[in-house]
Amino acid sequence: MAVDLHMHSLFSVDGFSTPEELMEIMAGKGITTVSLTDHNSVDGVERARAKARQLGLGFVTGAEFDVEWHGSEQHMLAFGFDPANTAIRRICARHFAQYPLNFERFLPILERRHGITREQLAAGLAKRYRTKEAPVLNKWYAREFMVTAGISVDDRAALAAMSAIASEAERNVATPWVWSDLETVRDAVHAAGGIILIAHPTKFLRGRMRDQMRLVEAALAGGIDGLELYHPANMAEPHFNEFVEEARRLGCALSGGSDTHTDPNRDKSNFSAPDWLVETIANALKRRVSHPKES
Known part of the structure; x- marks a missing residue:
């Protein structure tokens, strides 16, 4: 069985498919468990969940948040949280408002x-x-x-x-994007019953496995619950198999997804990730319930 836990619908500003179309695409590819992870939005989650249930797919609540971390922008994936949580909704509204605000320039x-x-x-x-x-x-x-x-x-x-x-x-703009800091998003996700993972950790450190692992270890030390392991950017690395071994040794939550944004009529990718990833997420969610104060 295969899973895809990173995808974007048109509830992301750069996505094309409706949540329902995405679920149908995934079912057609033989994917068994899915997560809709729109950028700074949970507005499509319930539509995706309903369609996934209709198609017999496992579904994990998700979102991808932009955060400010040590002076730079980083993407974080959140799973298993309550999408109706007030703090989560407030962060989504604040972050999503950045798109038209930035575009005014x-x-x-x-x-x-x-x-x-x-x-x-x-x-x-x-x-x-x-x-x-x-x-x-x-x-x-x-x-x-x-x-x-x-x-x-x-x-x-x-x-x-x-x-x-x-x-x-953006020539004379010090901060063209104003995102919440990592700690704010992390704490909101944890308070909403979820876990948070660093997304595609190799993407901006191509070919530098030591630096990639340092990034992951710093995230874990900062209260992040795990990392996205199976992602096209990670899998393109020549040392990917070694990266998998190192990640599994950490004993943290691991996810994987195509990160698709595409038009359903143009999606020809055949990405899939192994289903054992879902167990690591489920275990991390259980630990979060057992130890809610940890961060």
Whole structure:
């Protein structure tokens, strides 16, 4: 049996599928346990859970949070928490508000460089984020718009154009993104009955296993419950098998997922992770219930 515990629906600003479509895709691939881990949002969780139940899939409540940790941005995966928890909802609302707030700096540059107006972008929001209430303008959506409007020839060209705009927009901004610190998110997840894991720990330390393990060990020392082990970025590392051995020796919670964001009509990946990962998550959740004050 195989699992996928890291995926994004259109409740993430850069996701394409509805929660229901994602569950159907996973069932079609033979995945048996899933978790919807939208960026800074739990709004799609109950829809995904209902569809997963209908399809006979195991389901783990999840989310992926941006956090500030030692002066830099880091992604954290949360599992098994109460998605209705007030503190979790408050963090999600604060973080999600960063997307349109950050994009306000992009708008005048987009119009000056490419003739794209707020009104043009807003006109397509409801169609792009179908079934999502009150979608917001953001740089990922604007990048897609540049391709569909014929302003950029392809995704790569749009990415380059948006990167140039970001450089100008954020030139004199000390903190373009303002995320909660790791401790705040960690404590909220724990108080809501969940666990928190460092996501794709190799992604920004390519080929440097010692540094990757130091990052993981620092996270664990800081009250994080484990790490995402099976992820395309991790699995691309030449030392991945050794990384797995080291991670399993830690005895912490381990997860794995495709990190898919894609349009259901374009998703051709065949990612899967082993189902024993779910047991490590379940064990960590039990420990959290037994020792709720630990962090």
